[in-house]
Amino acid sequence: MFSVIRANRYIARAAAAVNWIAAAAIVLMMLVTTGDVVLRFFRFSIPGAYETIGFLGALAISFSLPYTAAEKGHIAVDFLVPRLPRTARIVIHSINSLVSLALFAIIAWQSLVYGSVLKASNSVSATLEMPIYPFVYGVAAGCILLCPVLVMDLLLRLRGAETQ
Secondary structure: OOOHHHHHHHHHHHHHHHHHHHHHHHHHHHHHHHHHHHHHOOOOOOOOHHHHHHHHHHHHHHHHHHHHHHOOOOOOOOOOHHHOOHHHHHHHHHHHHHHHHHHHHHHHHHHHHHHHHHHHOOOEOOOOOOEOHHHHHHHHHHHHHHHHHHHHHHHHHHOOOOOO
16 A cells, blocks of 8 residues: 555655765865865866865755655745645645755756756767766756655645644
8 A cells, every 4th residue: 555654755755965075076066175285285186176066066956856845944934824724834845845846856856957968969078078967967856856856745745733
């Protein structure tokens, strides 16, 4: 038997797991930045530090999205909706979940399309001449992983659960 609560637990665990990829990307960003700054005192810099940090930043953001959404860690200014009747709150939050799901599904789809174009054209970064498409696929993966979190949020909202 399908249990929304059980499925939500599995999805939350998967989101927490990919959040470690985001954490690793942030640590690598910090190490590259620190190394580059320290080496500049000796009139040397890390080639491609700027583009490496950009690629890692894209991964950090996209892989942290599912966990942040699962934990309701996003910033929300909510002074009107809590004062509405319960049914109105459920409708508003359900619409918000549905619109977010549609948006991130489109972003994932278009990232996959763009990654395929970059792969087919052998596009590489300017300094390191590193392929760009794996990072675009990484953004797509983060958005794809966010979609089940948003589906579960929508299902819980429709069942009348106050998840925020």
